[in-house]
Amino acid sequence: MLKKLQKLIADRRFVGGVLLAVQAAVVICVIAFVSLSWMWVYRMCTILSAIIVIWLIRKYDNPAYKIPWIVLILLFPIFGGLFYLFWGNTPFNRNRARHRQRLRHPDFSAVPEPPASEEMAAALPRYTRGARYIQNESAMPVWGDTATTYYPVGEKQFAAMCEALESAEHFIFMEYFIIEPGKMWDTLLDILVRKVREGCEVRVMYDDAGCLGTLPHSYDKYLCSLGIHAVRFNRFIPTLNTYLNNRDHRKICVVDGNIGFMGGINLADEYINERIRFGHWKDTGVRLMGPGVANMTEMFLQMWEYTTKDRFFDRDRYMPTVVRSGDGYVQPFYDSPLDDRNVGETVFMHIINRAQRYVYITTPYLILDNEMITALTVAAQSGIDVRIITPGIPDKKLVYRVTRSYYQQLHRAGVKIYEYRPGFLHAKMILSDDDVAVVGTMNMDFRSFFLHFECGTVLYGGETISEIRDDVLDTMGLSRQIDDEWFRSVPWLASIAASILRLFAPML
Incomplete structure (x- = not known):
């Protein structure tokens, strides 16, 4: 019983959940008590909730998001409006997430050949508008001369990632939502440490909320002690705020700018069926080799700059240096919650x-x-x-x-x-x-x-x-x-x- 309790207390998800619940309960109790003692507080909270409901109705948010908030505020008018100010999609909350800096516009001039947007438009005109939309909104172009490999299960991508990481000569970038010690991550970490010793630049970024139950809170410092540049994205601080929702759910691995992996596969054993949690874990991924990897590299560098405030002034050295024969076109892209474009x-x-x-x-x-x-x-x-x-x-x-x-x-x-x-x-x-x-x-x-x-x-x-x-x-x-x-x-x-x-x- 004592061991279970110790394990529970050591679980950051449990502790964070308790702290958030306590904060919410304190806010509710304080508002309820004050409202009963001073009627003008009750009236002010009710008026605030009414104003927020009217503002939500007029707001250009997705109705699927607005309606639950409107229902909650109408059901609990005393503190519903205040809770929306804490957790809702307000300009104040969004500005707190945007405060760092603007994402730099990517520069692909160092890639050995230009983007292939026009060639793709001529070959597959039906998808020209979609490709142009991606390029206009995320500045990520279409590329040709890029070899693609599809992985129908995590085990196959894991084997290919190990081979790619072993071949690294200059740098390795890894950005993942979940990292968990085990066969998969331990194997990759051994390779990363070895590559650091060989003089490679290794950068690892992981989402702190995504790793609440898998990594200790100071794991980034441990990685740094191994010579790896490590960053926790959006550090989990259990306070009533909305930017905890803005998690880095991306999975990107780039090797020397010429090999890139993307898909649904995180770095934990269930993704390669070494650990069975919910039957067979079916996941997929794709590998790019060639100019198309430039988009992945830019995405990683942008997110690293956003998280750390560091600037990469020598981005050209991270761009692809090879071309590969490919029978189609590729366009890696990203989506951000910090704008109004889905x-x-x-x-x-x-x-x-x-x-x-x-x-x-x-x-x-x-x-x-x-x-x-x-x-x-x-x-x-x-x-x-x-x-x-x-x-x-x-x-x-x-x-x-x-x-x-x-x-x-x-x-x-x-x-x-x-x-x-x-x-x-x-x-x-x-x-x-x-x-x-x-x-x-x-x-x-x-x-x-x-x-x-x-x-x-x-x-x-x-x-x-x-x-x-x-x-x-x-x-x-x-x-x-x-x-x-x-x-x-x-x-x-x-x-x-x-x-x-x-x-x-x-x-x-």
Whole structure:
């Protein structure tokens, strides 16, 4: 019993949750007590809540985010408005996250060949608008002469990453949401330490909130003691604020500027099925070799500058130096919660709206706003074969209930839903018509589209897309299709509970 208690106290997630709950309880108790003692405080809090509700109605936020807050404020007018000031999407809270500095505009002049945006537009004109949108909003262009490799499971990407890291001669950049000691990370860390001793520049950035349950709070200092430049992104400080939601959910690995990895795979043993938590862990990733890696390098450098305030004035030495033969085009990109542009969701929308035959999506979480529901249902009702694969075994039961609450509306419109029976599907992909696909870190949920720092690689044309398609079809073969019989088996009380949870889904 004592050991369990010690373990619980040492868990930063537990301690942080307790501190946040205590702060919230103190705020509620203080406001309630003061309001009962001084009626003018009660009136002022109620007036504040009314003003915030009116402001929310007029605000250009996504309705899926505004409605839960409006409901909470109306239910608890005394402290609902104050809680929105603490946790809501207010200009003050957003400015606190933006305070560091603006992201520098990338410079790709040192890349051995120019971007291939015009060539891609000529070869695949249907996707010109989407590619131009990404370039305009995130300054990440399309590249050719880049070899691509698709990894249908984490084990294969892990082996390729080890080989790539062993080949490093100049630098290694790694940016991940989760790092956890074990076979995967320990193996990679041994290589990184060896490369530091050989004179390589090694930089590692990890999300502090994502690693609450996996790393001690001073792990960055330990890495620095090994000669690795290490940074914790958005250090977790358990106070009532909204920028704790802005997590670095990206997964990027760059070696010498010529090799880059991206996808859903974090650096923990469940991602390579060395640790079994929720059945077989199905994840995916992609490797780029050539000029296309320049976008990944720029993304990493921008985030490092944003986090540390350091400036890289010699960025040219991190740019690719080789070209590789490739039969398609690539466009790695990022999405940031610090602006009013939902790049990730818009990229998905472009693909769905331009589909002519099919759209296949894999996602661990399915929490959709009205715009995405409309895009998916209209596509299905227009004769497009729309299929979505979600996990058969959940990692978060509450979120899983919300995910399932969207099935019926999509199913009635003709969208085919599948659940991966062997275990947990963590892959985050969308592909369409054998000529476009995205492999990245974005879930089909509110957090990924609106709150997190995310990234993905768009693949235009090429044989790699056929490999992705074949893998998705194989995954469907291992999945159960949701049908009318499945809906009849769902208890009506569970269905009602899920619908209520769905109202507050953007806050989960």
